[in-house]
Amino acid sequence: MKNSLNAQELSEEYFTWYKENTEYKNIESNIIQIDLPFMDNFSDEISIYAIGLNDGRIKLTDDGWTINNLEDMGVNIKRSKTRRKIFSHQIKAYGVSDIDDELYIIVSATRFAEAKHRLLQAILFINDMFMLASKNTNTLFFEDIALFFEANKIRAVKNVSYLGKSGLSHKFEFSIPGFKEIPTRLIKTMSYANNPMFAKSILTDVEQTKPLLNDPSVFYVFLNDTDDNHKINPDIITLFNQNDVKTVLYSERNTVINELAK
Incomplete structure (x- = not known):
């Protein structure tokens, strides 16, 4: 017998699971580590960080994890102009910036949830996009x-x-x-x-x-x-x-x- 699934129920279940399995830990007075219920390519838990800035805004960052993780797998984005261009276009589509391998978003405190969602989605997409990329090809x-x-x-x-x-x-x-x-x-x-x-x-x-x-x-x-x-x-x-x-x-x-x- 075919087992049917309801998309709305599954979506609600996903959000509930996501909320219940996301952990927040203060590691400094102005820095919170957010452990997310997703695994990287080494089956390690994905973490991002929320940093309180002097002007009252919040910086959400992966602390360089995404690019460094890909490099550990032998995928170097920087050495290929084509890959770097695709990478830059994709993170911009999520409203994410990068400097020195760090992916980040700076927003007001009222936009924290939206920014956290966008940064996570960007990390997941970038990992999926580059995961099977050969070191010797530019196509993705x-x-x-x-x-x-x-x-x-x-x-x-x-x-x-x-x-x-x-x-x-x-x-x-x-x-x-x-x-x-x-x-x-x-x-x-x-x-x-x-x-x-x-x-x-x-x-x-x-x-x-x-x-x-x-x-x-x-x-x-x-x-x-x-x-x-x-x-x-x-x-x-x-x-x-x-x-x-x-x-x-x-x-x-x-x-x-x-x-x-x-």
Whole structure:
């Protein structure tokens, strides 16, 4: 018997789990360590830091963890002009800055929750995007999809954000505008399609955005199945399909050209 899932219930469960498993610890009078319930590529817990500034604002930072972690895995963003450009564009889409390998956001105290959400989403996306990147190539899964759209005259706009029903922003890697009976198509990507929590995070983006869209919309997630050493978790495909998110294996991308090119 098929086990059905409800996207709204799953989204609420995700937010509850996220809140209950996030820990805050004072490590100095003006610095709080925030331990988040997500794992990095070494299965270590992700932590970010909130630093109180003299002007009353808050700086949220990864303290250089994201880039240093990738370098420990042999992925050096700085040595490739192409990778550095893609990296810079992606973090800017989340409203995140970087200096000396540190990813950070500076905001007023009233915008703390939104900024924490954006920094975490940026860290998760950057780790997913670069995780399977070969040290000897400049192409990334996100860019491969962009080139696929361009080659097939699919008018996709990169990095479009929507304000969700919770008041937090949710970014989609690509948006294809609709017209009359043609729906808007919003697209997420998973380079490393074996991370259930990242998959639930994507589904939450969908569920938080869907109620606020005025026009008919269809949601897609492109999954990277090009690496034989990293198989796609079938539970992730089931999770998306049962919640009306169309999964597209990269090896089967040509099957959706007609519906995306409208």
